[in-house]
Amino acid sequence: MGSREHSMGADDATGSPDRHHSEVTLRVNGKPHTLIVDHRSVLLDVLRERLDLVGAKKGCDHGQCGACTVLVDGRRVNGCLLPAVALDGCDITTVEGLAAGAAGATGEELHPLQRAFVERDAFQCGYCTPGQICSAVGAIAEAEAGHPSHVTDPEAPSGQPVPLGPDEIRERLSGNLCRCGAYPNIVRAVEDVIR
Amino acid sequence: MKPYAYARAGSVEEAAELYAAHPGARYLGGGTNLVDLMKLGVEEPAALVDVSRLPLDTVDELPDGSLRIGATVRNSDLAAHPTVRDRYPALSQAVLAGASGQLRNAATTGGNLLQRTRCPYFQDTDEPCNKRAPGSGCGARDGVHRDHAVLGHSPQCIATHPSDMAVALAALDADVELYGADGPRIVPVAEFHRLPGDHPEQDTVIRPGELITGVLLPAAGAGLPSLYRKARDRASYAFALASVAAVIGVEGGVVRHAGIAFGGLAHRPWRARQAEQALLGAAPTTAAFERAADLELAAAEPLRDNAYKIRLARNLAVDVLERLVPPAAT
Numbered sequence: 001m002g003s004r005e006h007s008m009g010a011d012d013a014t015g016s017p018d019r020h021h022s023e024v025t026l027r028v029n030g031k032p033h034t035l036i037v038d039h040r041s042v043l044l045d046v047l048r049e050r051l052d053l054v055g056a057k058k059g060c061d062h063g064q065c066g067a068c069t070v071l072v073d074g075r076r077v078n079g080c081l082l083p084a085v086a087l088d089g090c091d092i093t094t095v096e097g098l099a100a101g102a103a104g105a106t107g108e109e110l111h112p113l114q115r116a117f118v119e120r121d122a123f124q125c126g127y128c129t130p131g132q133i134c135s136a137v138g139a140i141a142e143a144e145a146g147h148p149s150h151v152t153d154p155e156a157p158s159g160q161p162v163p164l165g166p167d168e169i170r171e172r173l174s175g176n177l178c179r180c181g182a183y184p185n186i187v188r189a190v191e192d193v194i195r
Numbered sequence: 196m197k198p199y200a201y202a203r204a205g206s207v208e209e210a211a212e213l214y215a216a217h218p219g220a221r222y223l224g225g226g227t228n229l230v231d232l233m234k235l236g237v238e239e240p241a242a243l244v245d246v247s248r249l250p251l252d253t254v255d256e257l258p259d260g261s262l263r264i265g266a267t268v269r270n271s272d273l274a275a276h277p278t279v280r281d282r283y284p285a286l287s288q289a290v291l292a293g294a295s296g297q298l299r300n301a302a303t304t305g306g307n308l309l310q311r312t313r314c315p316y317f318q319d320t321d322e323p324c325n326k327r328a329p330g331s332g333c334g335a336r337d338g339v340h341r342d343h344a345v346l347g348h349s350p351q352c353i354a355t356h357p358s359d360m361a362v363a364l365a366a367l368d369a370d371v372e373l374y375g376a377d378g379p380r381i382v383p384v385a386e387f388h389r390l391p392g393d394h395p396e397q398d399t400v401i402r403p404g405e406l407i408t409g410v411l412l413p414a415a416g417a418g419l420p421s422l423y424r425k426a427r428d429r430a431s432y433a434f435a436l437a438s439v440a441a442v443i444g445v446e447g448g449v450v451r452h453a454g455i456a457f458g459g460l461a462h463r464p465w466r467a468r469q470a471e472q473a474l475l476g477a478a479p480t481t482a483a484f485e486r487a488a489d490l491e492l493a494a495a496e497p498l499r500d501n502a503y504k505i506r507l508a509r510n511l512a513v514d515v516l517e518r519l520v521p522p523a524a525t
Contacts, residue, residue, distance in 0.1 A: 020198040039201045039243070042230065062231050063298060075271075075300045081230045082301065085201050086223060086245050139296055147275040150291045150431065154284055158277035174431035175295020 024088040028053065029097025037084045044068045044079035047094060055095035055130040059177070066176035069131035069138075070094045076138025078175075095130035098137065113137060116189035124180035132176045136190050139172040140164070164194050196233055200242035207374050207408055210246050214404045215376070217242035222406060224267065224306030227298050232311060236320045237327055247303065251408055254278065260414030266305030266372075266407045270360065271296065273304055283412055285421035285440045289363035292425045295432050305407035308361055308371065308387065311398065312354035312462075313434055315339065325351040326395040336498065342436065345495040345504045346461040352395030353498060355459055356388055357434050362458035363423050365466050366440035369412050375405035384410070385456070388463030395462070419444045419452060420519045424511055425459075435459035437508040439515045443479070450474045455487075455516075457508055460495075467491040470512070479520040481513065488512040 015036050017023050025034045026043075028051060037046060044061075047053045047070070059067030061080050068079040071093040098111035109115075113133050116122070123129045143149075143162040151171045152162055162168065169190045170183070178186065200217060204210035214220050219241030221229060226247075232238040251265035254276045262282070264273060273279060274290035294302065316322040316334035323332035335343055335353050343353040364384040371387045373380050388399050401407070421442035427433040437459045444452030453474045455467040470487035477483045488509045495505045 019200050022201060039199055040196045062234065063227055066295065066297060069297055076297050077301045078227070078297045081227050081298075083201070083223070083226060083230065083243070086203070086226070086243075086247060088203075135297065138300070142271070142275075142296065145275070147271060148280065148287065148291060149296075150288075152291075154288065158275075158280045171431050172296055175297045 022085045022088075024085055026084065026087060026090060026092055028092045029094060039083060039085050041084050042080055043070065043072070043082045043084050043087060043092070046084045047079065047092075053094050053096050056134075057127055057130060059128070059131075064177075065128070065131075066135055067128050067131040069134045069176065071134055071138055074138075074141065076135050093134070095134055098133065111137070112193045113189065116192040117186070120185045120189040120192065121182075122185040122189040123178070123182050128176060128178045128180075132173065132178065132186055135173055135176045136186075136193075139169070140190070140194060143168070143172070164190070166191065196236075197239050197241075199240050201245065202242065203245040204249060207249060207251070207406060210244055210249065210406055211375060211404060213244045214406075217244065220244050222246045224303035224309075225269065225298075225301035226306075227294070227302045228306065228310040232318070235318055237311075237318060246305075246406060251305075257411075260417065262412040262417070263372075264304050264410045264412070266303060266409050268304045270294070270299040270302045270304070270307060273360075274299065282417040283363070283367055283421060285423040285442060286360070286363040286367060286412070288423040289359040289425075289438075289440055292423060292435075292438070293359035304360075304410055307358055308364075308384075308407060308410075309399065309401070310358055313357050314343065314354040317354060326354060326391070326398075329394075329396050339500075340498050341500045342434070342459075343498060343501055344461050345497045345501055345508075346457070346465055346492075347390040348462065348496070349391045349393065349395065351393060352391035352462065354391065354395065354462055356398070356461070356463050358464070359423065359425060359435060359438060359458060361388065362438055362456045362464040363421075363440040364410060364412075365464035366442055366454040366456040367412055367416055367421065368454055369410050371407055372409040372411060373401065373405045374408045375402055379408070381411070385464065385466040391462045398462075416442050416444075416452060416454060421454075422515050422519055424515050426507055426511060437504050437511055439508065439511045441512070441515045441519060443474075443516065443519045445479050445520055448478055449476055450479050450483075455491075455512065457491075457512070460504060460508055467512070479516070481517060484513045484516040485509075487516075 057067035059065035063078040063081045221240040223243040223245045251267045274287045316324045322334040369384045423440045425438035442454040453471040457465040470491040473487040
């Protein structure tokens with residue numbers, strides 16, 4: 001396990017529950033982890049510093065950039081804003097878990113979105129990519145479940161899957177910033193997968 | 196961040212008890228605003244009472260035709276709910292106009308109402324701010340205030356309320372359901388948020404320890420055409436410079452029902468009562484919409500750099516009303 005000195009709250013790996021620490025069980029990428037967490041530790045810090053899952057990135061640390069996006073119980077969320085103690089018993093999927101058996105992936109094969117990001121060259125530096133991909137996984141599921149977006153036609157029937165064109169993809173992924181500006185190819189990569 | 200205690204409530208009653216047992220506690224919903232403010236040092240709770248898993252996560256139609264939204268219904272689920280989309284479209288549109296997909300998946304209905312202003316002086320503990328540190332002054336009044344209030348502000352505070360959802364709820368005559376030490380009570384959304392006056396540290400009329408348990412949407416107005424429109428600096432994922440929610444009912448060529456609220460202009464969702472009164476009984480013409488909007492906004496007191504909001508809000512209101520009542524229908 002790596003250094004734990006560089007972030008507040010993600011310390012005390014082996015303490016015992018007390019006023020400021022609690023035991024939680026997180027099922028991460030299919031594997032249960034029971035650990036004592038400082039109440040201040042957010043999910044992102046626990047994943048990166050306690051579980052060595054460094055795919056999710058710390059960008060802004062304020063829920064504005066989306067680099068920390070992971071799936072909690074199948075829904076995309078900002079890992080930087082969720083105290084881990086509040087997630088006891090939750091199922092968490094990070095970018096590391098997408099290839100290993102998430103819907104659409106088999107075994108060691110990349111998830112279709114990961115493959116599309118590679119094929120479409122949908123990144124430059126790659127820092128935002130794990131968040132972009134997890135966010136896209138969540139966004140596609142939301143559209144299939146009939147969730148509208150800001151750009152969905154208000155007359156579209158409720159409860160029906162929403163088709164995702166470029167405008168829908170851009171709007172639904174607006175919570176994921178890419179400082180390199182790889183947006184055009186990110187949109188194309190997502191389009192490839194939903195086609 | 197200072198260390199804090201944590202307790203998860205299993206019921207509304209237990210939440211109130213846990214809050215009372217932990218001085219300096221805050222309720223934790225989705226955490227999207229509170230945890231951010233804790234990282235900024237603006238909030239320093241001694242304890243978090245987690246109410247995010249309370250069994251208040253459903254949208255239910257009540258026998259009288261009203262709709263009850265539980266306080267822990269997530270913003271994304273609220274916006275996608277078929278009954279909300281069909282009967283109160285402005286509410287779904289308003290929720291979808293705010294934040295990002297990730298944030299809407301976490302943020303709760305109750306938490307959305309209780310989110311704090313995004314005034315940069317409030318969020319920066321090195322700056323003066325009467326809302327964060329009463330008596331320290333207002334850095335925004337003579338500072339960067341392009342995003343700030345033009346209606347109902349005070350010498351102490353010119354912050355705006357950031358919620359889109361609350362603007363639609365105010366126009367739709369929704370009520371907030373509260374539970375506290377004295378039991379349950381109901382407050383109209385339009386009266387839930389305060390104007391700053393001499394106490395900008397109080398955003399709302401909620402009492403210490405009180406918990407939002409739900410929001411009630413009345414049967415009156417259900418199914419009437421309603422719309423939310425928001426002007427912002429980016430096409431997505433930005434707070435409102437100005438926004439309008441409106442619901443309107445026209446019968447026999449005259450306006451019989453009007454609910455209009457502005458966002459981004461004041462310390463609370465600004466229910467446009469004067470504009471509504473001017474429209475009731477009148478023919479729904481563009482000229483009538485313009486007169487109504489101008490009447491409401493006549494009270495605006497712009498600051499050095501935000502007078503643009505008055506014209507913007509006026510044009511938004513006229514546009515929304517025209518869309519709701521196309522000229523062909525009048």
